[in-house]
Amino acid sequence: MELSPLMKSLGLNYPIFQGGMAWVADGKLAASVSSAGGLGIIGAGNAPGDVVAAEIERAKSLTDRPFGVNVMLLSPYADDVVDVILANKDKVAVVTTGAGNPSKYLSEFKKAQIKVIPVVGSVALARMMERIGADAVIAEGMESGGHIGKLTTMALVPQVVDAVEIPVIAAGGIGDGRGLAAAFMLGAQGVQMGTRFLVAKESKIHPNYKKAVLRAKDASTMVTGEYAGHPSRVLKNKMAKDYIKLEKEEALQPEPDFAKLEEMGSGSLRRAVIDGDPDTGSFMAGEISGMVHEEQPAAEILAEVAEQAEKLLTGGR
Ligand SMILES: Cc1cc2nc3c(=O)[nH]c(=O)nc-3n(C[C@H](O)[C@H](O)[C@H](O)COP(=O)(O)O)c2cc1C
Incomplete structure (x- = not known):
């Protein structure tokens, strides 16, 4: 699969990010995704800096590949988490941000050569992120699991693509190769998936939660x-x-x-x-829960999604 310069610069084999889900996306899940060629992202959520530092250490011990950290900007520990990330700039290649404006941290991240990719739910926010110097944006539609905006992925992604010059990654309601292929058609350079990775073998969520997603x-x-x-x-x-x-x-x-x-x-x-x-x-969990029926290793999820997209994009079915 032909990768965009952004995806190549991150050293990925697949243009697929695993969403930095609070409480769910720990060092183990992120490392499994990164080792398999996607971008694993640790979800800092509302966790204190030392907890995030321990997860970064765990990821480092499990993979040689770069990974990311999602900073929840509303967290009371956001400043500490940013310090922890900067202290691990050798391994944390990307910071994604949710719930707010990361501008006050941007110059530090740039100095550390960490790419900043905020999650946006509107064209206005995407434009603002481009203005403050973000490297790319994740345009996330309201089909997604967790905190959501108002627009759907299908409507949001192409409008963000038209509005900004920086790369756009699509998120929300993408669960298989059809979603990845569609995201490319909308102008995105890759996708972020959360719900599909909730039920990865390496995801630590309680069996009741996993079962509920698989039965949805x-x-x-x-x-x-x-x-x-x-x-x-x-x-x-x-x-x-x-x-x-x-x-x-x-x-x-x-x-x-x-x-x-x-x-x-x-x-x-x-x-x-x-x-x-x-x-x-x-x-x-997101609306695609209804098409997630199997607990699979992260590596299998990535390979399956990419292979299906590749087939569709080259005229197969
Ligand atoms: C349980 C859960 C927790 C999440 N926590 C965060 C978070 O802390 N920060 C964030 O930016 N996105 C968070 N998300 C969103 C995901 O990172 C991802 O963008 C989203 O799940 C993509 O949509 P999908 O669920 O349809 O795949 C969360 C999603 C889920 C399902």
């Missing part, structure tokens, strides 16, 4: 948190339904109690990933 159908996800302003795509379960019920109740109050919602949601991804508890855990 096309309409098994719903969006919670819209009322509080941080929409998130999750599998339907008791937690999701209880949360929506509370959102509706609070919306009817003259003075909605956002703290109540905050309290219910707080720690819910940890309760999904570690405890596998469908009553209180948010099983974040």
Whole structure:
């Protein structure tokens, strides 16, 4: 498969990033993806700097290939995480960022020759990221698992491609070679997948969470948190339904109690990933859950997706 200069500069065999998922994407998952020729990305989420440092060490011990770290800019530990990344600039090739504007860190990353690739959900944000000097953007549609924007991947990606000169990576609703081939058609240079890697053999999520993704159908996800302003795509379960019920109740109050919602949601991804508890855990997953039916090693996922895309792009089926 012909790779773009960005993908070549990252030393990849496949133009496929594994999303830096909070609580899920640890050093082991990222190293498995990187070793197999994709870009593994550790999800820092809200973890303190020392926890992220330990995961970087783990990834370093498991692979010789470069990998990335996703910095959640709203995390209270974002500054510490950035320091940890800069101290590991020999191995951390890429920083992806979620939830905000990474401009205050950009010059440090540039000095360290770390590529900065923010996740964007709109043309305006993509343009702003290009202006501040980002190396590329990940345009993520609302089909994706986890925190989402408003536009779909199909509508967002080509509009971002038209709006910026920097490379665009497509994310959200991409789970197989058809998705990768389609992303190329929309003008993207590669894809980021989260949901498909949730059920990788090397993913540490609780068996209940994995089973729920593998059993999901096309309409098994719903969006919670819209009322509080941080929409998130999750599998339907008791937690999701209880949360929506509370959102509706609070919306009817003259003075909605956002703290109540905050309290219910707080720690819910940890309760999904570690405890596998469908009553209180948010099983974040994307709309493509309905086509993910098998737990496979990361290397197999990458090879399968790339091979299917290659066939389609060269006229096969
Ligand atoms: C459980 C889960 C946690 C996620 N956490 C983060 C995160 O911390 N930071 C981020 O930028 N994206 C996060 N994402 C988004 C993924 O990195 C990726 O962009 C997305 O899953 C792609 O869409 P897909 O799920 O349809 O493959 C998360 C996704 C999931 C499913």
